[in-house]
Amino acid sequence: MLALVLALALGVTLGLLTNVSVPVGWLTYLGVAVLAAIDACLGGVKASLEETFDDKVFVSGFLTNTLMAAFIVYVGDQIGVRELYLAAVVAFGMRVFENLGTVRRLLFRRWGWE
Amino acid sequence: MWCEFSMHRPPYRPALVLVFVVLGLLIAVAFNTTNRLAEAPPGRASELVDVVQELEQQREELQDRLGELRSELAVLEREAADDAGVSVSFSRELDRVRQGAGLSAVIGPGVEVLLGDGTEVASGADPNDYLIHDTDIAAVVNALFVGGAEAVEVNGERLVATTPIRCAGTTVLVNSARLGSPYVIKAIGDPAVLESAVLSDDSAALLFNTYKNQYGLQVSLIRSPQLRVDGFRGSMRSQYAKPAGGGI
Numbered sequence: 001m002l003a004l005v006l007a008l009a010l011g012v013t014l015g016l017l018t019n020v021s022v023p024v025g026w027l028t029y030l031g032v033a034v035l036a037a038i039d040a041c042l043g044g045v046k047a048s049l050e051e052t053f054d055d056k057v058f059v060s061g062f063l064t065n066t067l068m069a070a071f072i073v074y075v076g077d078q079i080g081v082r083e084l085y086l087a088a089v090v091a092f093g094m095r096v097f098e099n100l101g102t103v104r105r106l107l108f109r110r111w112g113w114e
Numbered sequence: 115m116w117c118e119f120s121m122h123r124p125p126y127r128p129a130l131v132l133v134f135v136v137l138g139l140l141i142a143v144a145f146n147t148t149n150r151l152a153e154a155p156p157g158r159a160s161e162l163v164d165v166v167q168e169l170e171q172q173r174e175e176l177q178d179r180l181g182e183l184r185s186e187l188a189v190l191e192r193e194a195a196d197d198a199g200v201s202v203s204f205s206r207e208l209d210r211v212r213q214g215a216g217l218s219a220v221i222g223p224g225v226e227v228l229l230g231d232g233t234e235v236a237s238g239a240d241p242n243d244y245l246i247h248d249t250d251i252a253a254v255v256n257a258l259f260v261g262g263a264e265a266v267e268v269n270g271e272r273l274v275a276t277t278p279i280r281c282a283g284t285t286v287l288v289n290s291a292r293l294g295s296p297y298v299i300k301a302i303g304d305p306a307v308l309e310s311a312v313l314s315d316d317s318a319a320l321l322f323n324t325y326k327n328q329y330g331l332q333v334s335l336i337r338s339p340q341l342r343v344d345g346f347r348g349s350m351r352s353q354y355a356k357p358a359g360g361g362i
Binding site for chain 2: 021
């Protein structure tokens with residue numbers, strides 16, 4: 001667990017230090033992509049705890065989720081359904097909380113708090 | 115089953131750790147972008163406002179400079195007239211033309227018309243009805259000229275041959291200055307004639323007789339035995355119009 005927190009902190013620090021940013025118009029895509037990435041990562045943690053983690057499944061899931069999320073928003077913009085990003089936000093948001101709940105319960109069991 | 119895998123540490127694979135680094139990066143990039151957005155001037159409109167304000171300031175400076183140069187020129191012309199013995203009538207003629215063009219400050223009797231926006235907008239009413247518009251100012255100014263006004267200014271902007279009076283957003287553009295309510299229109303001429311000219315003009319009379327009470331606009335006209343109207347401060351350079359010869 002600690003390794004993951006450190007990894008996250010390392011990523012954030014690297015990003016802030018290099019001060020990389022994207023064009024403002026991409027912000028919605030990036031936001032949805034971040035949400036998808038959070039979902040994929042939680043899914044990865046969950047799979048690890050359930051011992052069903054698989055490198056290929058995880059990495060491909062991370063990439064496709066993130067890219068598809070951004071792509072759906074892009075398509076929405078192109079066909080004039082700007083609200084399509086809401087679909088991605090709602091879907092990934094729900095999954096994030098679902099995964100979070102599962103991970104929490106798994107961690108409780110692991111740490112013997114239950 | 116749960117007891118079983120609580121016995122050993124879960125295998126956090128390098129892939130998972132690596133992807134968490136990437137997730138952190140993504141979050142940081144989104145954060146950076148949002149930050150930059152907050153720092154950046156919010157959009158084109160306010161950029162243009164800045165541009166306009168800067169240009170207005172430049173115009174002020176240029177107008178001041180123009181005023182300086184004009185007075186310098188006047189001094190030089192007078193000196194030249196003395197030196198070269200150019201007839202006094204020439205420089206008198208020049209002064210007369212300058213005054214006619216509205217370039218010099220003048221004093222004399224006249225009227226002062228105040229036009230101000232209404233303060234309280236009745237609920238459900240059109241707020242536009244409670245404002246003084248460019249057309250109102252134009253109507254009063256035209257009426258004053260009909261009444262033989264010899265010099266007119268609106269909030270210090272002298273009206274000359276090229277003066278526009280038009281709506282510019284929430285302000286009224288006179289010459290190149292944006293003016294706001296209340297508008298004080300000073301006109302030099304016969305006070306009684308000017309007053310009756312304004313009150314007998316249909317559009318202007320509407321302001322005084324109807325809108326003033328109906329919408330609470332500040333509308334007043336006072337005669338004054340002594341008014342000062344400043345000269346035009348803008349540029350009079352013409353780019354296209356050339357002297358056609360003849361004339362006076």
